[in-house]
Amino acid sequence: MTTRTFGTATITVPDLDEPGLYLTNVSTLDNPRGAVQDFTFGDADLRSLELADTQLITGRIRGVRAQRVEFESLNLHGVEIIGSDLGAARWREGKLTRVVIRxxxxxxxxxxxxVLDDVLFENCKLDYATFTKVRAAGPVAFAGCILTEATFTDCDLSNVVFSDCTLRLTEFGPGRYRGANLRGNDLSTLRGLAHLAKVRIDPGQQHDLAQALVSELEIAVGDD
Structure with a gap:
């Protein structure tokens, strides 16, 4: 079992290079049986990538570039997605277990x-992404990700770790964030501070939050 630790989160990640595991090259992830297992798929330029009511189990997706991505009720278990461009993907419903997106x-x-359980987003570009009703059912970390103007709404991100991320104008809307670990990030431009009760920060980040609050409330600071 392979694990990686970021702050307070220890995540079990897939080990796709373990002895005895053989991944078969596939030309498509669409399967009439609704499941693809022990696979590798990649180095593909696609006009569209659409999957519905599908399970991807134990596999690697690498170097996939798609202009249009639509996922509906797509479940991943033991899957890596690496070096891909999924653009403005629309992903509705599904569970990710032991998944790395890098x-x-x-x-x-x-x-x-x-629903996320043992999920790692690493060095991903998630600018302007919208997370709605996303729930962390187990350890989850965003490590080295860019989340400029990303928005979280009605999410349960309790105990999720944000490590060395760009959180410029990132907005946390109504939701549950208790125990979320924001240590080691620049928090000075966060939005939605009123919803971040009981998150974890470093002592030096108090100034960041004060600056963010002044900006969000459009408070005028001066002697006049």
């Missing part, structure tokens, strides 16, 4: 109703 672009993506 060096991947999800610019303007919409993630709605996903």
């Amino acid at each position: 060096d991947t672009k999800l610019l303007g993506a919409t993630l709605d109703g996903l």
Whole structure:
């Protein structure tokens, strides 16, 4: 079992190079039986990538570039997504278990109703992404990700770790964030501070939050 630790989160990640595991190259992730297992798929330029009511189990997706991405009730278990460009993906409903998404672009993506358990987003570009009703059912970390103007709404991100992320104008809307670990990030431009009760920060980040609050409330600071 392979684990990686970020702050307070220890995540069990897939070990796709373990002895005895053989991944078969597949030309498509669409399967009439609704499941693809022990697979590798990649180095593909696609006009569209659409999957519905599908399970991807134990596999690697690498170097996939798709202009249009639509996922509906897509479940992943033991899967890596690496070096891909999924653009403004629309992903509605599904569960991700032991999943790593690394060096991947999800610019303007919409993630709605996903359940995350042992999930790592690493060095991903998630600018302008919208997370709605996303729930962390187990350890989850965003490590080295860019989340410029990303929005979280009605999410349960309790105990989720944000490590060395860009959180410029990132907005946390109504939701549950108790125990979320924001240590080691620049928090000076966060939005939605009123919803971040009982998160974890470093002592030096108090000034960041004060600056963010002044900006969010458009408070005028001066001697006049």
